[in-house]
Every structure is written in structure tokens, then in C-alpha cells.
Amino acid sequence: MEFIKNYNNNAALVKDDQGQEWIVTGKGVGFGLKPGMQVPEAKIERRFASEKDEEVEPDVVAGITPKAFEATDQIVKKMADEYQLSFTGYQYFALADHIDFAVKRTLDGGAAPDGMVAWEGAKLFAKEYRMAQEAVEIIEEVTHIEMAKSEAIYLMYHFINAESDGTKLQDTVRLAQYITGIVNIIQFQYGVTLDEGSFNYQRFVGHMRALMVRKIVGSKDTAELDPAILNLMEAKYPEEKETVDRIQTYLQNKAGWTLTPDDRVYLILHIWRVTHRDEEE
Numbered sequence: 001m002e003f004i005k006n007y008n009n010n011a012a013l014v015k016d017d018q019g020q021e022w023i024v025t026g027k028g029v030g031f032g033l034k035p036g037m038q039v040p041e042a043k044i045e046r047r048f049a050s051e052k053d054e055e056v057e058p059d060v061v062a063g064i065t066p067k068a069f070e071a072t073d074q075i076v077k078k079m080a081d082e083y084q085l086s087f088t089g090y091q092y093f094a095l096a097d098h099i100d101f102a103v104k105r106t107l108d109g110g111a112a113p114d115g116m117v118a119w120e121g122a123k124l125f126a127k128e129y130r131m132a133q134e135a136v137e138i139i140e141e142v143t144h145i146e147m148a149k150s151e152a153i154y155l156m157y158h159f160i161n162a163e164s165d166g167t168k169l170q171d172t173v174r175l176a177q178y179i180t181g182i183v184n185i186i187q188f189q190y191g192v193t194l195d196e197g198s199f200n201y202q203r204f205v206g207h208m209r210a211l212m213v214r215k216i217v218g219s220k221d222t223a224e225l226d227p228a229i230l231n232l233m234e235a236k237y238p239e240e241k242e243t244v245d246r247i248q249t250y251l252q253n254k255a256g257w258t259l260t261p262d263d264r265v266y267l268i269l270h271i272w273r274v275t276h277r278d279e280e281e
Helices: 058-062 066-083 089-107 116-124 126-143 151-163 169-190 199-217 227-236 238-255 261-280
Strands: 002-008 011-015 021-025 046-049
Touching: 002 058, 021 089, 046 089, 058 089, 066 089, 066 126, 089 126, 089 151, 116 126, 116 151, 116 169, 126 151, 151 169, 169 199, 169 238, 169 261, 199 261, 227 238, 227 261, 238 261
Parallel strands: none
Antiparallel strands: 002 011, 011 021, 021 046
16 A cells, blocks of 8 residues: 555555555554555554545544544444445544544533434434444444433434435435425324324325435436326325425425425325335234
């Protein structure tokens, strides 16, 4: 690995023989090196692909404490081993920076805001919330500091982000807020409280998440279904059609997104399932 620049003594930007840039971490990994020099492989503990559109700010990395890096390393390893979740270099340092700030805030007597919208996000993304709770336990073990329970809610977004290709952390937070809004529309429309633990609920949330990620990253919409299918579905499921109309208005107002005919067909099906299937079972 050829050394390019230091972020701090324990993190550096390097490139391999094919010209691919990597962010590497390890104790003293970049200490005393100049551009063009070889980085000893024995000093590299972790490596992350460096994305051109996700530039890591050196000043941010330089301010992160060794304890925050230690906790981040353990968390990233645990997520890879137990959940097969991988982080880009940018995501790794965003997580480390968050942990560093959370620890400092706790030592200063502060705590993460404990809002209702945040807790709704924890319900929507139960698996990622469990990951975040495990991450908080690691942070407490490494730093010997007791963290507020609400810290897990905000750490959760880092794990959602790592699972959502092409999205930034702020997009992930926005995505969770939009899904919460859509769930509220459905519950209001049908006068029910959806079962967050049901299979159909989780399928619905997963579908909405995938749909929004496509919108966020600008994936090209391709029509796969016969246009006549939408007319048939809307005629057969008028209440679901009205709910999808409300969702379309909500997404248009919030994000400027338009649902395609295919989007509408699949949403009608998912809404019917999440509001009826569990009753039958």
C-alpha cells in the first residue's frame, strides 16, 4: 500500500497497486510516512474503500479520540461477524465521529434528545435498533461511561445507512421520518394500529425503504407491469387506492417524488396485506 496522506497517527489514506484508494486504520499506521512511501502491512488493522464522492475531512478525523476509534473498531467487527454488515471508509469515520461526540456530550452532562419521532424510527427498524443497543454496550465497556438509552436511537441511523447503498446519513434520517409519516396515514385511513411485529408490517417497511432509496439515489424507473394492471387494482381495492393517493400527496409535498404506476400497484398490495392479512391469520 502506497501512503497518500495522514488523517491522524492512527488513520491514513493509501492506494493499492491498481490505483484503488483505501482508508486504513491501525496504531501508528501513518506515523512518520511521506507521500509515496509504503505502508507496512503489519500496521494495517482495518481498511475501507475510499469513495470519491465521500471525502473524509482530515480535521474531523484528527479530533476523534483513540477510545472512540477503539469502540468503533469493535462495533464494526461485531456487525460484520454477526450481521454481515460492512461500512465504507466514510461511514466508519461518521460512526467514529458520532461516538466521540456522544461520549463528550455524556461527560458534559448532556444526552441525546428523546423525541417521539426518534422512538418511532426505532419501531420501524427493529433489527438496526438492536444493533445500536449492542453498539452502546460496547461503547460503555470501552469508555467505562454509562450512556443514555436514547443514544441507541441515533446510532441506529448509522446501521440503516450502512445497509442502504448510495444514501447519506441525513437521507437515512429523512427516510425514517417519511416512513413514519406514511404509517400514520395508513393508521388514520383505516382507524387501526398496525402490528409492528408482524411479518406483513416488516415487508411493508422494507418495500417502502427500497422504494425511497431508489428515489434518493435517482435510480431510473423501469415499467415492468402492464399498465392495465393498475386500473384493475384500483377498481378492486378503492380504499387502498385512496390511501395511495394520500401517500402520493405526502411524498410530493415532502420530497417532490412521484409514484410510478408500478409503485402504485405494489403499494396497493402491501397496504391491503398489512391492514387485512394479519386479521385473517
